[in-house]
Amino acid sequence: MxxxxxxxxxxxTFFVSVERLLNPELIGKPVVVGGRLGSRGVVTAASYEVRxxxxxxxxxxxxxxxxxxxxxxxxGTHGVYSGYTTRVREVLxxxxxxxxxxxxxxxxxxxxxxxxxxxxxxxxxxxxxIEATVxxxxxxxxxxxxxxxSAGIGVSRRIAKMASRRAKPAGVYMVRCGEEWSFLAPxxxxxxxxxxxxxxxxxxxxxxxxxxxxxxxxxxxxxxxxSGLAESVRAAAERxxxxxxxxxxxxxxxxxxxxxxxxxxxxxFAEDIRDPSSVETxxxxxxxxxxWRARKRxxxxxxxxxxxxxxxxxxxxxxxxxPATAETERLRATVVDLFRKNRTRRMAVRMVAVAVSNLVQPxxxxxxxxxxxxxxxxxxxDAVRSKHGFDxxxxxxxxxxxxxxxxIAPPAVASKT
DNA sequence: TCTGGGGTCCTAGGACCC
DNA sequence: TCTGGGGTCCTAGGACCC
Numbered sequence: 001m002x003x004x005x006x007x008x009x010x011x012x013t014f015f016v017s018v019e020r021l022l023n024p025e026l027i028g029k030p031v032v033v034g035g036r037l038g039s040r041g042v043v044t045a046a047s048y049e050v051r052x053x054x055x056x057x058x059x060x061x062x063x064x065x066x067x068x069x070x071x072x073x074x075x076g077t078h079g080v081y082s083g084y085t086t087r088v089r090e091v092l093x094x095x096x097x098x099x100x101x102x103x104x105x106x107x108x109x110x111x112x113x114x115x116x117x118x119x120x121x122x123x124x125x126x127x128x129x130i131e132a133t134v135x136x137x138x139x140x141x142x143x144x145x146x147x148x149x150s151a152g153i154g155v156s157r158r159i160a161k162m163a164s165r166r167a168k169p170a171g172v173y174m175v176r177c178g179e180e181w182s183f184l185a186p187x188x189x190x191x192x193x194x195x196x197x198x199x200x201x202x203x204x205x206x207x208x209x210x211x212x213x214x215x216x217x218x219x220x221x222x223x224x225x226x227s228g229l230a231e232s233v234r235a236a237a238e239r240x241x242x243x244x245x246x247x248x249x250x251x252x253x254x255x256x257x258x259x260x261x262x263x264x265x266x267x268x269f270a271e272d273i274r275d276p277s278s279v280e281t282x283x284x285x286x287x288x289x290x291x292w293r294a295r296k297r298x299x300x301x302x303x304x305x306x307x308x309x310x311x312x313x314x315x316x317x318x319x320x321x322x323p324a325t326a327e328t329e330r331l332r333a334t335v336v337d338l339f340r341k342n343r344t345r346r347m348a349v350r351m352v353a354v355a356v357s358n359l360v361q362p363x364x365x366x367x368x369x370x371x372x373x374x375x376x377x378x379x380x381x382d383a384v385r386s387k388h389g390f391d392x393x394x395x396x397x398x399x400x401x402x403x404x405x406x407x408i409a410p411p412a413v414a415s416k417t
Numbered sequence: 418t419c420t421g422g423g424g425t426c427c428t429a430g431g432a433c434c435c
Numbered sequence: 436t437c438t439g440g441g442g443t444c445c446t447a448g449g450a451c452c453c
Contacts, residue, residue, distance in 0.1 A: 014453095035421070042421050044453090057453080063418045103424085103453050194426090196451050264423060303445085313420075317447060353422085358445095425452080432445080 003177045005111040005130050005153060006249055008160035009138070011088065012148040012169050014105035015045035015076055018084055021146055022077060030071040035061050037073045040268055044076060048169065087145045095137045100250050108157055110249040131174045138172055155180055157249070158236040161193050180237035185212030192233055199229070259359065260299055265289045266353025272311040274348040280336060284397050286354040287335050291328040292390060294356055295382060300324035301356030304331055306338040309351035318342045324360050328378055328395070331356070 011017065015033040020026045030050035035041010043064050046055045053068040065073065085104050092099045098110035111133070115126040123129040134151045141149045152163025154175040162183075167173035175183045184192075190200045192211055203226065208214050215237075217230040265286045273279050283306075294301055305319040318338045325331065335354055343349075381401070384393055394402045 010453095040419090040421075044421080058421085060419060060421090063420095066418065106453070194451065198450060262424070266422065268421060305446095315448090319446060321445060351421085355423090423453090425450105427450080428448090430446090432443100434442085434444105435440105 003112070003126075004155055004249060005114070005126075006155065006157050006160045007109040007111055007130075007134055007151055007153045008157065008164040009088075009092065009107045009109065009134075009141075009149055009151045010164045010168070011105040012150055013045050013047055014084075014147070015081060016047045017147050018081055019074060019077065021084075022080070026072060026074075030068055032061075032064055032068070032071050032073050033076045034064070034073070036075050037061060037065060040270065041075075084145060084147060088141055088147065088149070091141050091144055092137065094140070095133065098249065108160070108250065111153075112249065127174060127176045131172060134174075135172050138170075142170075154183075155238065156236045158193050159183070162187070162191060165191075181215070184215065184233065184237060185210065187211050189214055192236075194232065195229070203229075259357070260361070261359065262355050262357035263290050263293050263297070263301075263359070264305075264353055264355035265293075266307060266351060268309075268351040269349070272348035272350050276339075276343060279343075279349050279352060280339060281397055283335050283339060283352055283354065284332055285394075286352065287332045288328055288395050289390060290354050290356055291326055291331050292382065292385060294326040294359070295378075296386075298361065299359040300326045300362055301331070302358035302360060303356065304334045304338070305355040305357065306335055306342070307351070307353040307355070308339070308343060308349060310345055310347040311350050312347060313350070314345075314347075315351075316342065321358060324358075324362070 016026075016031050019031065019033060028049070029047070030053070031047040032043055032050055032055060033045040034043040039061060041061045043055060043057050043059045043061060045057055046064070050064075050068050050071045053071075055064045055068050055071070061073070064071070081104055085101065089099060089101055089107065092107055092109060096109050096111055096114060100108045102108055111130050114133070115129050118129050118133045120129070120132070123132055130153060134153055138149050138151050141147055148170045150164050150167040150170060151172045152160045152165070152167050152175070153172070154160040154163050155177065159175050159180055163173045163175050188200075188209060189195050189203050189211055190197075195203075203209070203214065206226065208217075208226065211233055214226065214230050215233050217226055267282060267286065269282075273282075302324045303319055303321045305317055307315065307317045309315040318341075320334055320338060322334070331354075339352075381393055381395065392403070396402065
């Protein structure tokens with residue numbers, strides 16, 4: 001069997017790089033993209049210049065500004081980033097049709113079997129052919145989209161992911177066929193994708209520090225606490241899953257028993273909110289947004305989940321499953337009911353979120369199931385939003401409308417509200 | 418110095434049915 | 436009246452990723 005060749009392509013300090021394209025004065029300066037200075041936000045991207053001061057993504061803005069007061073803090077230009085993601089993907093698709101967008105700044109490509117297509121006399125072997133192709137692709141992104149990227153290549157997605165980290169900044173790193181174990185073994189357990197702070201500390205207290213130690217834990221009938229994890233690491237060195245099945249390089253939404261995912265929106269308040277009815281108002285806005293996104297994607301949701309975070313960071317989730325719907329009013333009723341029944345503490349609320357999951361595609365039929373067909377008013381609102389964006393209209397708790405932009409004619413149906 | 422937002426996946430317990 | 440084993444679905448929480 002031919003060895004699988006997976007490439008992980010990662011855009012370097014993506015948000016910072018895009019901001020520098022928009023404003024070249026930021027080039028060479030320490031830049032932090034995140035929430036507003038003094039807000040409750042966290043760092044979403046930090047330039048290499050500011051990382052030397054200990055600033056990293058996920059850190060609170062307050063902490064970052066203490067470590068690097070001289071840095072330029074920008075809130076970020078939401079809405080423009082995904083356009084660059086699309087442009088990068090277009091470049092990648094020139095090299096292989098097997099491209100998956102994993103996140104706004106990360107892609108996986110399958111080059112398995114592409115060796116003959118790209119073979120040149122100067123390449124020594126198949127590995128060298130693929131590596132040269134990926135180097136060329138990386139340069140094409142720099143040339144055509146002006147964004148720096150790094151790429152890792154290996155036998156599985158996890159190996160490729162780890163290789164791409166080693167390639168940073170703006171490089172390519174290949175784990176050659178057969179060298180997977182020697183690549184993994186000396187690395188700390190935390191380097192493996194999927195092992196975070198919690199698992200790391202559990203492993204460490206059992207005296208396991210490196211992936212080599214973890215991989216050589218005996219498999220088999222006497223399963224230790226970590227044997228499943230050890231098997232995951234061993235599997236990453238080959239093209240199979242934890243249960244030994246050979247698996248496809250990529251899995252599509254809705255394929256192989258997977259689901260259509262979930263859609264969620266949430267918000268952390270600038271200040272904790274004590275008044276329940278004020279929290280409910282925010283919830284209604286979130287439901288509005290989530291249900292709109294579901295309708296845009298053409299899916300119905302069977303499960304609705306409310307997340308409630310109190311001022312002391314205690315966080316609860318409550319969900320309810322029922323008939324599939326994407327209708328705002330039905331979802332609003334469920335979420336408000338979940339909130340009223342489950343806000344048991346008197347404490348002020350810090351954050352709320354609404355998610356829909358258990359998504360299904362409406363079956364094509366003459367009469368749509370209840371909730372699949374938007375009410376006339378919703379339809380009119382959706383139409384305006386498709387043209388002008390979600391924020392063009394705000395729907396009040398009673399269904400009343402507010403137009404946030406001038407020059408938009410209210411839909412005729414909505415005028416009766 | 419408190420700790421975002423949008424996701425995925427896994428686990429464990431309970432209900433319910435056969 | 437007591438006693439089972441599976442399988443599936445639902446719920447809640449947690450770990451992790453970018």
